[in-house]
Amino acid sequence: MSTAAAQNTPSTTPGAWLPWAGCLLGFGLGGFFDGILLHQVLQWHHLLSAVETSALQDLRMQVLADGLFHLLMYVLSVGGLWLLWRSRRAFAEPGADRRLLADALIGFGVWHMLDGVLSHWILGIHRIRMGVENPLFWDLLWFVVFGVAFVAAGWWLRRGGGTACGGSRRTATPATLALAVLIAGPVAALPPPGVTTVMVLFKPGTTLPDVFDAVAAVDGRTIWQDPSGQLWAIDLGVAGDPMRLYRHGAMLVSNSLLPVGCLAWFTIPRPA
Structure with a gap:
């Protein structure tokens, strides 16, 4: 193979990873959109709402499963940001911003189509709206509006529909996608409305009286602690504000154990 041909192979061209970056970012945003809107805001379902097992019907396990799901979206989105x-x-190439936006729309739509086929109809772990007379209607509505329509819009834009931004506006699309991911991730980690129990990782050196002062400041009660005394499960009550815990020594407040536990593993000294 000649030197010129080798330089033009997909693995070495500057934009070789751009389609994958757009698709991964769109896919991750699709997951965050689903988790934030349907799991937390509207509370139409959790990830494992339709799994009829006594252990998984516990709300704490449902929220933990949602947290694991959001962690996966984090990993995919970070991969998209790295490829971007x-x-x-x-x-520098004309139309690069349009192609990135098109691929992001396709990735967003593919997420909802995959979720519909795999989670709703094959595995049956949840439906868009649980407890309604016709769940298939809502499944199909979500599949078409946020799946097929977004993929079609991305495909149309990818094939030359619309116009590309030029000049200084050329970086608007990647900046917007990156900002959307950076905002969606922390929002997804917040406790959903109606769930009063949160996992709290306190800063190293936080004493037991400091923890109790923090719990009292939010009118909460302690449920569980790990042996280090830095990782706690706290019930905030109906009117509790988890954000206030950051004013009283908290490093991270999450609606699931895994993100806090992972950080705790690296921050809490392990016994020799």
């Missing part, structure tokens, strides 16, 4: 950074030189 690798493809940064490709934005």
Whole structure:
């Protein structure tokens, strides 16, 4: 293979990873959109709402499963951001912003189509709206509006529909996608409305009286603690504000154990 041909292979061209970056970012945003809107805001379902096992019907387990799901979306989105950074030189090419937006729309739509086929109809772990007379209607509505329509819009834009931004606006699309991911991730980690129990990781050196002062400041009660005394499960009550815990020594407040536990593993000294 000649040197010129080798330089033009997909693995070495500046924009080779750009489609994957857009698809991963769109896919991750689709998951965050689903989790934040349907799991937390509207509370139409949790990830495992339709799994009829006594252990998994516990609300704490449902919220933990949602947290694991959001962690997966984090990993995929970070991968998309990394590929976007690798493809940064490709934005000198005309139409690169349009292609990135198109791929993000396709990724967003693919998430909802995959979720519909796999989670709703094959595995049956949840439906869009649980407890309604016709769940299939809501499944199909979500599949078409947020799945098929977004993929079609991305495909149309990818094939030349619309116009590309030029000049200084060329970086608007990647900046907007990156900002959306950076905002959606922390929002997804917040406790959903109606769930009063949160996992709290306190800063190293926080004493037991400091923890009790923090719990009292939010009118909460302690449920569980790990042996280090830094990781706690706290019931905030109906009127509790988890954000106030950050004023009283909390490093991280989450609606699931895994993100807090992972951070705790690296921050809490392990016994020799």
